[in-house]
Amino acid sequence: MKLLTTAPPSVQFAPGTYLEAVGTLAQWNEAAGVEGMLIYTDNSLMDPWTVAQAVMERTRRFKPLVAVQPLYMSPLAAARKVSSLAFLYGRKMALNMVAGGFVKDLEQLGDATEHDARYDRLVEYTQIMQALLRGETVTFSGTYYQVANLRLSPALPPELMPDLFLSGASDACAAAAATLEATRLSYTKPPQDLEPLAPLPGAGQIGLRFGVIARETADEAWREARSRFPEDRRGQLAHKMARGATDSIWHQEISQKAEDLHEARDGAYWLFPLRNYKTFCPYLVGSYGEVAAYVGRYRALGYTALILDVPSSEEELQHSLRAVKLGGAEVLHPASLTHS
Template structure:
């Protein structure tokens, strides 16, 4: 369904441990990873923050429970030295003969960072992540000891053992919603992932995106043959949540995240249900990305517009059932067809 022959990469997202009792979480994470593997997803994002299970341990379980799925591990530089992260990648490759991907973080929840004693400003965090990732790259690519002198990290004559085979070198992703994020993506050779604006507005800001930079978007999809059925499913999945809206407001007051503020500004703009771009789940703190909702053709047309802007990777929100991935497969195949079809010239 979502193995699209290399035309683009579609990742799904792993459930978070805070949403389940301890006795149920691993079963649910493996269930979702099995759906994603069966659907042909390229990989599955595994979050990290101070309040959930360690993503490296979850990734280990995912590798054991799937055949092809690539764990996309969120890497928080504040949590571990770049050598430790490179050692994790090399060790997982050695133990499983499988490739993983890395979602390089520059920030996180503001209170999480403060609890860890990290008060580094927004753009400086991206500079730190650049150094962190370059050290990791050199450790995983080099066949000799690595020496690196930077503002945040210094290593001398360092080597990772066991060595990582070249074909298992991890795919790299990083948030690209800010200028600092896009510059970091270019510096480390990563895909810049955006929490996108509606396609028309994203096209208007196209000049801010560097040419040649690989880009992707983070969205949720709820699509059905009947648009009314799609919206009914969307409202059932994301009902009003007063506590969530209060949490969203608190997060907005403390966050310096560019993408968080961009989406919050968009959410304040009234939108009719006919508009497939839907931020209600974000406003209620139910998830952290916009959704596209509607019939297959309408949602596919929106996805095709992101493809037209150069998006080659998509990270989908956490699926609730296998049917979510089936619907996404229908949408992406239709979107690829639409993107490949030349537009008729205007009349006159």
């Protein structure tokens, strides 16, 4: 199970302070052996490519996982970003292809495309982008994109072809991920909800994202969790508003789960931070062994990538890594990150 982390959202920082924060976080993770960092995108956030370059400037081998929304740029522009950063830094990236977003964001961009059709569009977009990155002269006539004799410069070395991820939980997303041979990312349910369904569709190329709060004992972990994420009535209202402003399948499913569970908790699986609009993913809370057992169950279900939520400190990152490493997540040896 590959292990990555998440960049903090830029909206939480004053101008001029974000650069140091995201750079320091990337350095913590690289030193600890984490492979890369998800940099997500919406209409309220900084350009993720700019954040990715800042991260690459401050690390040696750390891999940005950049969210790519077709509405923000053409396939050629995205391919040029990848090849240009490879040309400058000799580094491999990863791309998280995003079909949708908040309804308000899509309305502001004048996009009324239906949910499933957005994944059809994303497949066309990604196929053009990948063909350009492979050095092909691309002529393509599809439902959403048409190009003729298009080429990319500077060329991308084959060994730097980006790893590909897709975000979503719908059948349309699963079909798109299979077509593109991409790893599908989602915000998962408790393992006991998924185990009766095994083998999961796409097993072997599926990933998940959650936060971890782990300590020597479960009591210590839960004290920390409740201190870090206290009840917030205003946040709960914001979460309900956000839930009503998206047609995302995973967001609807996990939000309903948060409402159905007593105290938003199922064993070590905890949705209280999400219900209070403090994050967009579940948390695993407990002793190192308890969290590791959950990670191991997800791994047994066929999950091959894990993206951790933003750690609150370097010490907290070490607590999280201790647990997920016990569960089988792949923490790279820091020495392997110091040489090209």
